Amino acid sequence: MSKNTPKAIRGTQDIFGADAESFAFVVETFERVRKLYRFRRVEMPVFEKTEVFSRAIGETTDVVSKEMYSFEDRGGDSLTLRPEFTAGIARAYLTNGWQQHAPLKVATHGPLFRYERPQKGRYRQFHQIDAEIIGAAEPQADVELLAMADQLLRELGIEGVTLNLNTLGDVASREAWRAGLIEYFSKVRGDLSEDSQERLEKNPLRILDSKDPRDKAFLADAPKIDEFLSDEALAFFENVTSGLDAAGVKWTRAESLVRGLDYYRHTAFEFIPDEGSAAADALGAQSTVLGGGRYDGLIESLGGSVTPAVGWAAGIERLAMLVGEKEAAPLHASIVPIGENGAKVAASLASFLRMHDLSVDVAFRGNMKKRMTRANDAGAFFALILGDDEIASRKVAVKNLRTGDQSLCSFDDVAVVLSEAVEGEEMARVARKFRGSGGFAGKERHPFSNY
Template sequence: MSNLIQAIRGMNDILPKDTHRWEFFEDTVRDWLASYGYRNIRTPIVEQTDLFIRSIGAVTDIVEKEMYTFVDHLNGDSLTLRPEGTASCVRAVLEHNLLYAGPQRLYYYGPMFRHERPQKGRYRQFHQVGVEALGYADADIDAELIIMGARLWRELGISGVRLEIGTLGSTESRHIYRSRLIKYFEQYRDELDEDAQRRLHSNPLRILDSKNPHMREMLAGAPRLLDDLDEDSLQHFEALQRVLHEQGIAFEINPQLVRGLDYYNRTVFEWITDKLGAQGTICAGGRYDGLITQMGGKPAPACGFAMGIERILALMSEIEIPSPTTDIYVVHQGELAADFAWKAAEWFRNEGLNTILHCGGGSFKSQMKKADSSGARFAVIIGDDEAKEGEVSIKPLREAAEQVRVGLVEAGPLLKRI
């Protein structure tokens, strides 16, 4: 016997016993985003590799180590499975001139791909909801994105999530800070791990994001970007904090909060939980005012975030989410009954009742066993006698009650009342 082909490591099947939790999340998120006026945008999962190198940054873990990149053998193009959604969203906005109509509130949903070591909460194919507000310069939109997150956790029933905020300032203030950071780290060159030494001169801010416990004390003493903020960035950050205070959103300021992508500036934030171990960030984002220009568009401000669906669902694992219910299982015996059963099943569906029509033949007894195991509330039984009269027999499966025989027209309203 040949060996079974299995799913790629880190790319997981989502089975029917779990999909109702995904559907509940998706339905909640769609309603939540609509309530804030965000509209859906859908982009391809494959893009030109240069899109991510230009937007994310060449000296980042994603570009250096994690992207699924391949050459299209038909035309020689270098293509990449999208590792994140912002770059694709901005590319689509520029390509289709969406900003000519004014600022845009957009969201996307779907799979992302990164070649990482699979572990709980970190997969090679993972799913994100991303929200992007393009064309808004003031701190009020930053605050809205954070307030949206707080509302979603309430609607999903998630607790124990804390908010950390910070600011990366302007390009100019980051250049000043970058020089100070390099000078500081050079004093501790022997204590830097291999990644930090490689990034010391190319991307020193990423060293602050290191999870290496041996560097913790050295990182704690590093200079703070907050001390080098330009006046405009400081006012923007203070305006954000004012709105959060006024709206009752608790937060901590983390001076070393650094997002893993090069395009961020000013506001950065993360929603973090202690319930998922090392993969504790469930939602993160910030402002990226320079990305649109960097990708060839006219200067325009932007802000957004992305959330990891697998991590959020892990937080919801103890929350009771009802599975979809089957109302009716149609059992039928006989040639006339089989024809009438098709009509009856469609009739019940037109009445808004979830209906399974038995397929595959079998005895009345075996069909009733399948009706019971289906989880349906009722078995609708059709024999040739019922079919001749345009009637069905209704047998409750989840409670002790008498079987009744009624006309098909009366059956739908009756089942909805019971």
């Protein structure tokens, strides 16, 4: 690499190999699970007008005040690379008239951007999966979202993670709690950190999230939300917890779990690694695996009518770290053509096998020995050798790279032979598919009729 070669921007990453396979596994599993729950796929712009995020996330938050990538375009508009999905989805819900689909269940994934200190599991360009239900005030919506998140983590094979759950109450409960917190922390204002002194009047709930030792000394005795819950808010939370119990989702109460912004209501949750678990060891200090909550006031802050909503998001990089390294999908066959004629037939054979769900590579470079070595290194089950003699007899030399056995196989039978020989239910399914379609029989479907 030359000294003049540009380097990657700090806080970004180039993902390749087993890491890329883990990343893809998370996305593929998410896509499969969201379809089971009938969440509709949406694609959102990577940048929005800055006000979408400043109004939705809050001017006083660190995300808006310190972490957003904002710039002025040639038309003089202030634009921002999205730091999260929810605000953009809420904007789209209003501007596209998606109210007609309420309750709307949507899911998406992709890159997000925040200017923050890069560290393990945290980047300036990072990726998230996201799921939202907009227009549903019922606690059953919270239960469904949490059941979906729980199933996703289980299907990813992530263990040692517990759902931490709290309630923030309804508007009346939250306001009463807020007043109680202001009264409590005002008595010790001078002993609080500078940030918490500033938050005291604007957003006292954020003090409960403080990691500053000066604040922690007063958190244990701070008023709890349960002291202020209305009957309606208590009933809502009980419906959520009983629904989770019925769905078989394990949870634990976390009274310290809060959301500082005023539009959050009722349910707040995070899936957190258990102490001493492999998940905790993998993530280090960045312990939240998946988090979210109910944000019934967000749509209203963007100029819409009062609209209940609940959602969650999870970092793909963090999930991939917990999943561990993944190998590429198995290579069923590497085609080794010999000569110009072999290359032409190899292209036809590869195309046909791929159309029938067989993973195939064509070794088109190097001498015979190098091509066979590459087939072995790639983990192929078989090498399919195509030379002039094989083509003349309308056959393929099939070498089992696991056993070393080699035999000739007719063009008509090669797909069935491959399918039946490779272990696993998937290959059995492919074999049945070929039998049902008649293999290569029939000139209209035969890819080698010219040879």
